Amino acid sequence: MNEWIYIQNAVVPALWKGLVVSIELIVPSAIMGLLLGIVVGTLRVYGSVFLRLLSDGYVVLFRGVPLLVQLFTWYFGLPHIGIFLSPFSASVLGFTLCSAAYHSEYVRGALLSIKRGQIMAAQSLGFSTLDTLRYIVLPQAIRRALPGCGNEIIYLIKYSSLAYMITCIELTGQAKALASQSFKYLEIFLIVGFIYLVLVSIASWLLNKLENALVIPGFELYKS
Amino acid sequence: MTNRDPILKIENISKKYGSKEILRSISLEIKKGETKVLIGPSGAGKSTLLQCINFLVMPDTGKVYLDGRCINSRKKKELYTYRQQVGMIFQDFNLFDHLTALENVSIGLIRVKKIKRSEANERAMQELKRVGLEEHANKYPAQLSGGQKQRVSIARALAMDPKVMLLDEPTSALDPELVGEVLNVIRNLVESGMTMLMATHQINFAAAVADEIIFMENGTIIEHGPPQEILFKPKNSRTKSFCSKINEIYGDMLT
Ligand SMILES: Nc1ncnc2c1ncn2[C@@H]1O[C@H](COP(=O)(O)OP(=O)(O)OP(=O)(O)O)[C@@H](O)[C@H]1O
Ligand SMILES: [Mg+2]
Numbered sequence: 001m002n003e004w005i006y007i008q009n010a011v012v013p014a015l016w017k018g019l020v021v022s023i024e025l026i027v028p029s030a031i032m033g034l035l036l037g038i039v040v041g042t043l044r045v046y047g048s049v050f051l052r053l054l055s056d057g058y059v060v061l062f063r064g065v066p067l068l069v070q071l072f073t074w075y076f077g078l079p080h081i082g083i084f085l086s087p088f089s090a091s092v093l094g095f096t097l098c099s100a101a102y103h104s105e106y107v108r109g110a111l112l113s114i115k116r117g118q119i120m121a122a123q124s125l126g127f128s129t130l131d132t133l134r135y136i137v138l139p140q141a142i143r144r145a146l147p148g149c150g151n152e153i154i155y156l157i158k159y160s161s162l163a164y165m166i167t168c169i170e171l172t173g174q175a176k177a178l179a180s181q182s183f184k185y186l187e188i189f190l191i192v193g194f195i196y197l198v199l200v201s202i203a204s205w206l207l208n209k210l211e212n213a214l215v216i217p218g219f220e221l222y223k224s
Numbered sequence: 225m226t227n228r229d230p231i232l233k234i235e236n237i238s239k240k241y242g243s244k245e246i247l248r249s250i251s252l253e254i255k256k257g258e259t260k261v262l263i264g265p266s267g268a269g270k271s272t273l274l275q276c277i278n279f280l281v282m283p284d285t286g287k288v289y290l291d292g293r294c295i296n297s298r299k300k301k302e303l304y305t306y307r308q309q310v311g312m313i314f315q316d317f318n319l320f321d322h323l324t325a326l327e328n329v330s331i332g333l334i335r336v337k338k339i340k341r342s343e344a345n346e347r348a349m350q351e352l353k354r355v356g357l358e359e360h361a362n363k364y365p366a367q368l369s370g371g372q373k374q375r376v377s378i379a380r381a382l383a384m385d386p387k388v389m390l391l392d393e394p395t396s397a398l399d400p401e402l403v404g405e406v407l408n409v410i411r412n413l414v415e416s417g418m419t420m421l422m423a424t425h426q427i428n429f430a431a432a433v434a435d436e437i438i439f440m441e442n443g444t445i446i447e448h449g450p451p452q453e454i455l456f457k458p459k460n461s462r463t464k465s466f467c468s469k470i471n472e473i474y475g476d477m478l479t
Contacts, residue, residue: 120280121318121377125332125384126308128300135335140322218321218366 003187011178011188018174019195025088025160025170026199029095030153036096037103037149038138044104045111046133055104062101068162070094075166087168091160099156106148110141143219150207157199171195229292231256231419232310232388237276237286239269239443246272247283248443254388254421259414261430261451262423264440265466270423271315273440274390277421278310279303290387308336311381311389316397317373319365325352325376326361329383337384351379355409371402375409382413389413391422427470431455439463 043055062070075090085093114137122132164173175192179185230253239247246269254260262270275281277288279297288295295306319328329348333339339347352358355375365373374394381389394410395403407429413420414433424430430437430451437454439447439462447460458464 115318117314117316117318118320120275121312121314121320123280124278124307124310124312125380126304126306126336127332128304131335135331136320136322140320143322216322217364 003184006182006184007187007191010182011191014174014178015171015191015195018169018171021088021163021168021170022160022172022199025091025095025163025168026157029092029099029160030156032092032096033099033156034103034149034153036100037152038107038142040100041104041107041111041145042133042138044108059101059104062098063105067094067098067159068165070098071162071166087163087166090166091163091168095156095160095163098159099152102152102155103145103149106145106152107141109148110144111137113144114140140219143214143216146207146211146214150204150211153207154200154203157203158196161196228255230254230289231291232277232421233289233292234277235287235289237273237283237288239272239276239281239283246443247276249286250440250443250445252421252438252445252448254419256419257417258435259418259420259422259433260436260438261434262421262438262440263425263427263430263454263466263470264446268440269443270440271392274312274392274421274423277390278307278312280312304336308332308384309387311384311386313374313377313381313389313391313394315393317365317370317377319368319373319376319380321365324362324364325357325368325372325379328365328376329380332380332384348379348383351383352376354382354412355379356405369402370398371405374398374406378406378409378413388419388421391420391424393423393425395424395426425470425473427455427467439466441466 040055040058043051044059047055071090071094074085074094075087078085078090118136118140119132122136127136160170161172163170164176167173169177171192175188179188182188233253235251236249237247237251238245238249250269250273252260262273264270272281276283276286279288279295282297288297290306290309295302297303319325320331323331326345326348329351330341330344333344333347334341337344349358349361352361355378357372357375357379360368360372360376365376368376378394391410395406398406403426407426410420410422410429411433422430434451436448437451438445439454439458439460441462447454447458447463454463455467458467
């Protein structure tokens with residue numbers, strides 16, 4: 001009974017607060033990460049030699065360095081060169097840059113799978129290079145990249161828990177604080193685990209709906 | 225400009241891949257309403273030539289004139305405007321896979337010609353009717369047969385009101401029973417006065433519709449002239465042997 005009151009009075013409000021912060025971290029990071037990933041993936045395939053090298057380098061770096069190290073760099077490192085980010089901004093920056101690197105990988109693969117004939121046909125109609133990309137290549141590539149990008153967003157939901165390491169107290173951070181006060185580690189982390197599971201399930205469901213909405217004959221294969 | 229001036233003229237087009245010469249100083253011209261057919265063995269450079277004409281492949285040297293104007297392919301605007309006026313039909317159709325038949329035809333009107341969507345769709349529907357596909361307007365390429373796809377691609381080119389059309393073996397990728405429907409559409413184009421340059425192995429069809437047949441081999445034009453002359457009384461021995469070989473493969477077409 002005591003336990004129940006504790007959960008109601010302390011755990012629920014704290015976790016709720018944490019959940020709100022988590023969602024505030026995840027949503028913009030997912031959107032910006034995806035958009036940046038599309039740009040970077042496109043540059044990696046169609047950019048000039050210089051842009052290709054630059055974007056390839058970016059991906060090597062951000063996929064290769066542990067996310068936690070990246071977050072520490074943004075939060076604890078940048079102040080040394082005079083840039084001060086709040087824990088929240090540093091987290092969103094870190095998640096976006098890391099997520100974009102992974103997204104770009106899926107986008108790149110999808111772009112490479114578009115047949116050259118599609119591009120030649122567009123050019124023969126008088127499409128500019130940019131319009132060919134916008135209206136012909138990307139709409140097809142995004143359909144093909146979607147399952148992979150969806151996966152990356154699912155990962156993002158889970159690794160957003162790293163934000164608490166740079167003092168952005170989101171869901172996991174709140175749980176950690178509660179647990180170290182009450183020593184009810186098992187109960188609290190079971191609840192938190194369950195909440196992440198629900199978040200991931202909702203995201204999967206939404207992504208699935210999106211994929212279904214985008215399915216057209218000839219592209220069903222790419223449905224996950 | 226009189227009717228006798230060429231609509232499309234190409235001068236000394238050459239193209240190398242590495243050290244391999246694919247096109248050696250090719251020149252030809254087409255007058256309004258003419259149909260010229262390119263024949264020649266595989267690897268002769270027919271596709272490369274057609275792609276050089278609208279700069280899908282950049283020629284190393286040579287000039288292309290449309291309506292007497294020399295096209296500067298380095299000026300993007302000029303290049304894009306030129307390409308709108310030159311329709312291209314590919315061997316493997318190259319329909320946009322993510323768009324319906326109707327959208328395939330209207331997208332150039334909407335995105336390139338900047339025509340209002342409703343007008344563009346109306347025009348696209350007209351073109352689909354012209355190739356006999358109005359009931360298939362809402363199908364995606366994956367739902368169409370090869371012959372239907374090629375007809376959509378012809379409608380897509382026609383919607384742009386091209387001054388000349390380049391066709392690269394439009395029926396080579398089709399099952400034999402589907403060749404006829406596409407050839408019919410092309411025959412109608414010939415009759416409606418479209419100006420065309422077409423590569424094909426359908427000698428029989430070429431003989432029926434071409435004003436001139438151009439025989440190419442190893443990147444050069446070996447011989448050209450009216451179908452009767454090229455197919456039945458070729459001066460060049462290589463033209464002769466090619467035509468008889470084609471005859472063997474495609475049956476008793478010339479008899
Ligand atoms: N991108 C390329 N790189 C190198 N060589 C090429 C390239 N494209 C074509 N070639 C070569 O150019 C030559 C001419 O090819 P092309 O496709 O123009 O011939 P074609 O007359 O159209 O033949 P087909 O009847 O088989 O279509 C061939 O030897 C081919 O191998
Ligand atoms: Mg060819």
